[in-house]
Amino acid sequence: MSDDRRAILRDNPGTATINASSGYLDNVRNLSVAANKENIPTGTGSSPTDKAASTPAATPSQPAPNNRKRKAPATPPAPQRLPKADELEDIIINQPMTDNCDQVRRKINRALDAGIITKTALAGEIGVSVKSLTGFLREHGAFKGQGYSSYPAAWEYFKKLEVFGYKIPNKTSAAKKRKTDSAAGAEAGAANSAGVDISDVHLEGEETDEVPVYDTCDEIRRKIDAYLKRPGVTMAQFCRDIHAQHQSAKRPANIHTSQLTRFRGMNGARAGATSSVFYGAYVFFEKLRIKEKKPMTKHRQDMEEAWPAGFDRTDDGRKSKGIAPPKLSDPMDNATPTTSSNAVQPIQQYQRKLVGVRKVTAKKKIEGHRTAVTVNNWTVVGQTSQMKRFKIGDLVVFMEIDSFIPKTDRFWELWPSMTDLFNGEQGLRVRSRAVAGTWSQGMIFPLEQFPEITTHYQKRIEKVGKDNATKELLSYSWADRLGIKKWEYPTHERPVTGIIGELSALIQKPGNWRIQDVGNVVFHPHTAKNRIYQVTEKLDGISMHVYKVSNSSTDLLSFFPALRPLPSADKPDGSIPIPPTMQTERSRVGVCNRSHEFFDDGKNIYWETAKASGILDKIHEIPFRNIAIQGELVGSHIQGNTMQYPEGKHEFVVFGIWDIDAKDYLATKTVELLCKTLDIAHVPVLGYGPVTKYGKNAEEILAFADRLGPGKYGGIKEGLIFRANDDWKTGFKVISNRWLKMTGK
Known part of the structure; x- marks a missing residue:
């Protein structure tokens, strides 16, 4: 928030200010402790004891309360108008963030159920994408969803409404009636849905759960979404239906609605291929197609031609051991039918094609x-x-x-x-x-x-x-x-020492397409308006990672180079012992570039910069067990010093945090907030918004990059990085042509 917004409130000067940033990290660490102190069970909004304390008990001197219902007023009061964004922008909250994820979700759902705001409008009000908000709402649990930027943003929004004096209304009686009518219709439809008997349809291989699958995971998700919209169809019944399609001795004990929700929330042709939901749903829909005597679609015919033996259900796009990040698959391994030119095509995982x-x-x-x-x-x-x-x-x-x-x-x-x-x-x-x-x-x-x-x-x-x-x-x-x-440029003026192995496969290599490669996707009418980006300055440096892995995560540690004394001719015993910077009581700590991990031998420029930045201590304050902090190593001896750093000065500047356990990046706003709270250098953020804020096409956005001013040390800025707030795969970079000309790169 800008400085002018931090002035005394125009309409409510007595209201105390709130610093949500400083409270967020404490909340992440101590959320369960705060809940216990308030006597609030995790995942609930209030406790029975609180409710009992707020209800006055009858005393002998007081008559017992009259339990008869009071008549409603003849004319109900008009609902209060929802404040607009400009009415809330001067309100700054001044208390720690004490609501857990479930409590914030309840506030969101209450507002949506009351009909005072739509999901799209709410996403716009709190400055996140609809995808981020939807993903946050799909999670369940007090601590589930902390990585979404929607969590702190929504908490702050509803707290502002509270300070403003706005109270979220309950559902109207008309809304309740619509819900009742809808439920009655669902019950009526359930009987019709249950009447569809597919037990007499047999598919080859179903006894051993080896029916060849000729659909991608995304196509099955589309069919599930359409089927669940049928009158009377419920998620619980559908889970029972697809569980019944598993017939081998290794069939799952059951399929829960949470598994179905998790599968529906994935994205990608292979994402969820190993799920029991995927196979069961395919068999169910195939039997339903045969029962309803519907012909095979062209898509189905194309799939049989592309995959004669069926879709590979053992590969969900991740490493074979199941705990590695998604692999970069060769797009020619599996053909998929071309889609309509009007469809929004996804940006593929970055892998530069020279x-x-x-x-x-x-x-x-x-x-x-x-x-x-x-x-x-x-x-x-x-x-x-x-x-x-x-x-x-x-x-x-x-x-x-x-x-x-x-x-x-x-x-x-x-x-x-x-x-x-x-x-x-x-x-x-x-x-x-x-x-x-x-x-x-x-x-x-x-x-x-x-x-x-x-x-x-x-x-x-x-x-x-x-x-x-x-x-x-x-x-x-x-x-x-x-x-x-x-063609590789000389990146270091100093030799790099102490290489002990390759970068672990558990750490995602960052990378972004150039706008010239993905402009048609980025500027698609649907994508350009609805996707919110964090826009940062692109630094002319070298990729650098600092990671920590808990000593208890033995399954993960096997994916990192073994720690052993480093051979050295400079030492009398011929080796350098493992320094305490690399192995603490709690975690293994490592420093890497894009391709290798380094030993702290006292001469390595990556380790020197990590020590000077204080990141080796601060990484333990970030409340995630196994993470890799990613950023740029910049300075006077890097990339020809186009950024004009003073001689001998180097920095580690963070742009992202990779959650090794979740195999995904933390939301951009979460990373920015953590860096601000822990005083970690973060890449300069120019703002948040749709790509159209900076240009209507690739040509205009390249021109915008050419107009960027000098950096903090006077060097010309290389360009911009656009990262979607909750989906790094959709990010891209804009390299200034002016920078290319002046640097000769």
């Missing part, structure tokens, strides 16, 4: 006998005589900036330009350059120039059809097959 097949989306002539060809949102400028062979809609091979093209016979036409050296090899580094006032970023080649690609493409067309084959081809990376490497 070389890929793209589709030409635009073409125009510019001055100087040159033509600009656009693939997605990347523009490549060349001589018109060379560019005339490319037409809109053509598939071409696109090589991104930072691609290093080796000097081979395949690229003989580029030999005169191949003057760069990389790891002793001669070739061409693809750079950003300004040509006739237009930025050219990348190189394109005719698809026919690469027979290994066209041969593979033709085989896939024959197997899965042209639409599926094209979708696969656009998702594939061809850098390794074509011998193209990524």
